Amino acid sequence: MTAYLSRRFAGMVVVMLMVAAIVFVIARVVPGDPAAVMLGSNATPADVAALRTQLGLDQPLPVQFVLYIRDILSFNLGNSIFLNRPVVDAMLDRAELTSWLTGLSVAIAVLIGVPVGVLAAVRRGTLLDQAVTAVSMLAASLPSFWVGLTLIEYLAVRLGWFPVAGYGNPGAGLGERLHHLILPAVALGLPNSALIIRFTRTSMLDVLHEDYVRTARAKGLGPWAVIIKHAFRNALIPVLTVIGLTIATLIGGAIVTETVFGLPGVGNLIVSAVLRRDYPVIQGALLIISGLYVLINMAVDLLYAVVDPRVRY
Amino acid sequence: MTKPRSPGALLIARLLRRRIVVASLAVIALIVGAAILAPWVAPYGPTKMDIVHRLKPPVSLHWFGTDDFGRDVLTRTLYGARVSLSVGLMVVVLASLLGTALGLFAGYIRKLDAALMRFTDALMAFPDILLAIALLAGLGPSLFNVVLALGIVYTPRVARVVRGATLVLRELQFVEAAEALGASDARIMLVHLLPNLVSPLIVQGTFIFAYAILTEAALSFLGAGVPPTTPTWGNMIAGSQQYMNQADWLIMAPGLAIVLTVLSLQIVGDGLRDALDPKLQRLM
Numbered sequence: 001m002t003a004y005l006s007r008r009f010a011g012m013v014v015v016m017l018m019v020a021a022i023v024f025v026i027a028r029v030v031p032g033d034p035a036a037v038m039l040g041s042n043a044t045p046a047d048v049a050a051l052r053t054q055l056g057l058d059q060p061l062p063v064q065f066v067l068y069i070r071d072i073l074s075f076n077l078g079n080s081i082f083l084n085r086p087v088v089d090a091m092l093d094r095a096e097l098t099s100w101l102t103g104l105s106v107a108i109a110v111l112i113g114v115p116v117g118v119l120a121a122v123r124r125g126t127l128l129d130q131a132v133t134a135v136s137m138l139a140a141s142l143p144s145f146w147v148g149l150t151l152i153e154y155l156a157v158r159l160g161w162f163p164v165a166g167y168g169n170p171g172a173g174l175g176e177r178l179h180h181l182i183l184p185a186v187a188l189g190l191p192n193s194a195l196i197i198r199f200t201r202t203s204m205l206d207v208l209h210e211d212y213v214r215t216a217r218a219k220g221l222g223p224w225a226v227i228i229k230h231a232f233r234n235a236l237i238p239v240l241t242v243i244g245l246t247i248a249t250l251i252g253g254a255i256v257t258e259t260v261f262g263l264p265g266v267g268n269l270i271v272s273a274v275l276r277r278d279y280p281v282i283q284g285a286l287l288i289i290s291g292l293y294v295l296i297n298m299a300v301d302l303l304y305a306v307v308d309p310r311v312r313y
Numbered sequence: 314m315t316k317p318r319s320p321g322a323l324l325i326a327r328l329l330r331r332r333i334v335v336a337s338l339a340v341i342a343l344i345v346g347a348a349i350l351a352p353w354v355a356p357y358g359p360t361k362m363d364i365v366h367r368l369k370p371p372v373s374l375h376w377f378g379t380d381d382f383g384r385d386v387l388t389r390t391l392y393g394a395r396v397s398l399s400v401g402l403m404v405v406v407l408a409s410l411l412g413t414a415l416g417l418f419a420g421y422i423r424k425l426d427a428a429l430m431r432f433t434d435a436l437m438a439f440p441d442i443l444l445a446i447a448l449l450a451g452l453g454p455s456l457f458n459v460v461l462a463l464g465i466v467y468t469p470r471v472a473r474v475v476r477g478a479t480l481v482l483r484e485l486q487f488v489e490a491a492e493a494l495g496a497s498d499a500r501i502m503l504v505h506l507l508p509n510l511v512s513p514l515i516v517q518g519t520f521i522f523a524y525a526i527l528t529e530a531a532l533s534f535l536g537a538g539v540p541p542t543t544p545t546w547g548n549m550i551a552g553s554q555q556y557m558n559q560a561d562w563l564i565m566a567p568g569l570a571i572v573l574t575v576l577s578l579q580i581v582g583d584g585l586r587d588a589l590d591p592k593l594q595r596l597m
């Protein structure tokens with residue numbers, strides 16, 4: 001276990017270093033002088049030079065890279081040019097909303113995906129199975145912003161069941177917050193349930209053919225006891241992997257969904273940063289979100305051992 | 314005894330056995346045809362304004378209604394298809410070129426494998442849309458830059474598939490024979506390995522085509538993609554947002570166009586994968 005953990009951890013550190021290097025390169029492929037771009041056309045050469053010094057852009061590239069890694073390790077991701085405050089603080093302020101949105105969307109995707117996938121596998125080849133396959137393919141083809149706009153128009157504007165946009169008043173309670181998040185979570189979670197449905201179905205089909213499932217049936221266990229206790233538990237590993245991937249996809253999807261629903265979360269911050277060319281924010285978002293992705297994947301790997309006692313690291 | 318058929322003919326026969334795949338191919342052909350023939354089949358000009366008839370609901374003169382400038386939505390959806398489909402196709406070409414190079418080197422040259430694969434792992438650690446908008450923030454929004462950014466975003470997917478296939482192929486006897494004859498690494502990769510990678514590349518390319526269309530639409534919607542003056546499906550939806558109350562039909566034609574195209578591509582991709590999968594062939 002310790003040997004595996006340290007190997008896995010070393011691999012993670014290598015990937016994170018590569019991630020940091022990619023972000024470093026992206027931030028420096030900007031055509032022209034980033035300092036001049038950030039300050040706009042009204043800046044004097046002296047202002048530009050001052051910002052270059054402040055950002056360390058006047059140093060040679062290898063020195064810049066070392067300084068950059070040192071900053072990352074001390075959680076210093078620089079200051080937002082536009083908001084004039086540390087990037088980490090700006091992201092943390094908005095992280096709560098995005099966590100709720102992502103969490104709810106994952107819950108929707110899993111609560112639809114897993115049971116429907118199991119059902120399709122159990123009723124393999126029937127009309128139900130075919131319908132599930134068709135619907136999940138359709139769901140995977142839906143642009144989430146289009147679903148979002150349609151939901152807003154019909155369920156919020158016309159029927160008035162949900163708020164049209166935003167996240168409620170600053171002092172709003174949990175209930176009101178959740179009310180604001182239901183439509184965005186559906187718009188984000190629904191298209192992403194498709195992948196979970198398909199993986200659950202395939203994984204269950206593999207397992208349902210196994211001898212131990214036949215044995216369980218032969219000793220007279222009820223059909224659903226076999227499906228849940230014997231088959232599903234063993235089918236869970238690939239499903240967990242895809243749920244991990246879904247969480248990461250949903251964090252990316254939140255960028256679009258928050259824009260559609262006017263939610264002031266991390267995604268919204270990123271889109272504004274892109275439109276204003278606020279590079280430190282973009283750079284910080286890339287680092288934090290990809291770091292989360294790597295951590296989630298590692299957590300999923302470790303969960304395997306919990307789900308399947310045969311897995312020993 | 315029947316005449317042995319070529320692998321290509323067998324593949325096509327196996328693909329056409331499924332009606333849903335045939336239907337999807339027909340839909341794709343229809344959309345591609347309409348996109349190419351847009352100047353001839355579109356009922357109006359793409360920028361022809363008719364302010365008197367702005368925001369009109371669908372009628373026989375305008376099947377999908379008119380937008381805020383009185384432009385025909387069907388016409389603009391057809392012209393939008395040209396841009397959205399071209400972007401998708403160019404992304405597939407770029408990602409296939411970059412990904413094949415990366416995957417071949419990683420799979421065949423053992424020394425490079427670990428480094429190149431950690432690099433693709435790192436690229437895949439960014440959500441597609443985030444990496445794309447970050448690249449576009451630096452490069453600036455333009456049609457060419459959207460293709461470049463999405464090409465980079467989808468490169469790791471190709472690289473992984475190509476590497477996986479190369480790892481299997483390099484252990485086969487024909488590669489060993491070529492090595493024994495003293496063929497160079499470059500020759501083995503280009504002449505012996507590459508032709509055998511065509512099928513996984515086609516399958517992966519079909520899916521990337523679908524994802525690229527979805528992501529391009531999202532990028533345009535966010536204002537970070539193709540400049541809004543060019544009609545793409547994403548831009549049409551973005552531009553219609555503020556008129557949703559008066560004219561909810563505006564997002565229907567471009568939205569359905571995206572869904573139909575992406576759905577058909579995914580069904581064809583699935584069909585291709587099944588048709589090419591030797592495990593499934595035995596079952597059929």
